Amino acid sequence: MDLIQMTRELAAALQQDQRYLNFAEAHRKNDEDKELNEQMQRIRLIQMSYQHEASSEEPNEQKLEAYEKEFETIYKIIRDNPNMQEFEKAMNEMDALMKYITGILSQAAMGEDPMTCEPHQEHNCGGECSSCGGCH
Numbered sequence: 454m455d456l457i458q459m460t461r462e463l464a465a466a467l468q469q470d471q472r473y474l475n476f477a478e479a480h481r482k483n484d485e486d487k488e489l490n491e492q493m494q495r496i497r498l499i500q501m502s503y504q505h506e507a508s509s510e511e512p513n514e515q516k517l518e519a520y521e522k523e524f525e526t527i528y529k530i531i532r533d534n535p536n537m538q539e540f541e542k543a544m545n546e547m548d549a550l551m552k553y554i555t556g557i558l559s560q561a562a563m564g565e566d567p568m569t570c571e572p573h574q575e576h577n578c579g580g581e582c583s584s585c586g587g588c589h
Contacts, residue, residue, distance in 0.1 A: 463554075467550075467554075470550070472543070472546045472547055472550050473547065473550075475543040475546065476540075476543040476544060476546070476547045478543075479536070479539045479540040479542075479543040479544070480540060480543075482536045482539065482540070483536050483537065483540050486534065486536045488534075489531065489534050489536055489537060492527055492530050492531050492534070493531065495527050496524060496527045496528060496531065499520055499523050499524045499527065500524070502520055503517060503520040503521070503524070506520065552572070553572055556572025556573075557570060557572055559572070560572060
């Protein structure tokens with residue numbers, strides 16, 4: 454069987470996994486949450502305003518502090534939103550699954566037995582992968 458075709462079949466199976474289904478549902482709920490989307494838009498505007506002020510020749514420190522406070526307030530509202538909490542949980546589960554899957558593939562590509570290799574989830578390097586030779 455063609456390796457690319459097998460990958461596509463794995464991807465289709467992934468979309469049947471409960472973790473993916475939970476993630477897709479949480480994503481849909483976020484998209485449909487009008488209040489959450491309004492808060493997300495507000496926080497983007499605050500960030501742009503902050504960046505604009507910070508890059509001016511003489512940034513107004515009082516404005517910057519006000520933007521920071523407003524950002525923190527809106528961020529807490531977003532973080533406390535039940536749909537966002539559900540989305541974060543589902544996204545973390547999907548991320549863990551994808552790291553596990555890619556860990557198996559990476560180990561197999563380095564000669565490990567794909568049926569018995571077990572990717573480690575912890576990092577002894579602080580998580581910086583730019584110079585990584587692989588997790589052990």
